[in-house]
């Protein structure tokens with residue numbers, strides 16, 4: 001375990017020290033990966049993009065035929081309490097929902113009580129050195145299932161993809177299917193064309209509908225960029241003006257290298273840097 005070691009975490013109705021927190025080995029999240037998660041950023045002790053995260057949580061849980069044990073307002077209150085109890089100024093809140101606990105059986109009982117866990121993670125979100133250099137991306141085959149719009153806790157393909165990327169000195173993996181980039185292992189993928197268009201896939205079952213993506217697209221539009229929601233190839237990204245990713249844990253970050261080849265002059269571009277600045281202003285203003 002790294003980072004904070006004396007956190008107060010939330011487990012099924014209780015706020016407890018992390019060392020006292022436990023989940024059954026019969027939990028369906030553990031046995032089947034039968035669960036959903038959300039990651040929400042915290043800046044200045046407040047939740048970023050909370051409403052879209054809660055909307056996506058409700059949707060994901062609905063898509064697997066589950067139900068939330070409480071309202072999303074109550075969940076947000078718990079998240080706020082965790083921020084307060086842990087004095088979290090900057091970092092992340094992780095939320096995990098699973099269908100519940102019972103003897104192992106692919107089929108599940110109707111009356112199962114869901115498991116709900118939340119914890120904070122202190123983390124600097126200012127981008128650090130990576131913001132100055134831009135991120136390096138490694139392309140890998142997208143080996144995930146056909147419902148990537150559901151934010152499932154089954155993340156083995158992403159774990160393996162990121163390990164391949166890291167072994168090659170890269171910060172993120174871009175997953176490629178049929179010659180086209182689907183998304184990052186834990187982020188949405190974009191390029192900026194030489195004539196000022198922001199290109200990213202349309203939401204579909206092929207990718208996770210990013211919460212950060214919503215604000216990024218809106219800001220880009222306000223900045224006068226045309227938005228093209230369509231897939232793009234690695235070759236197109238390599239010949240683009242700029243490239244970037246968005247996620248709750250990185251906000252908007254420039255990408256300057258793909259598979260060891262530089263995009264443009266290999267430096268973070270002005271459009272992406274401006275979008276990041278604008279995003280952070282709006283995110284702080286709308287934080288709860």
Ligand code: PDD
Nearest residue numbers: 039185186187188208210211212247248
């Ligand atoms: N991941 N695509 C994938 C596959 C992701 O896992 C994520 C987020 C995103 C971006 O979504 P958002 O902007 O809502 O964070 C896109 C989180 C941060 C994670 O797994 O840690």
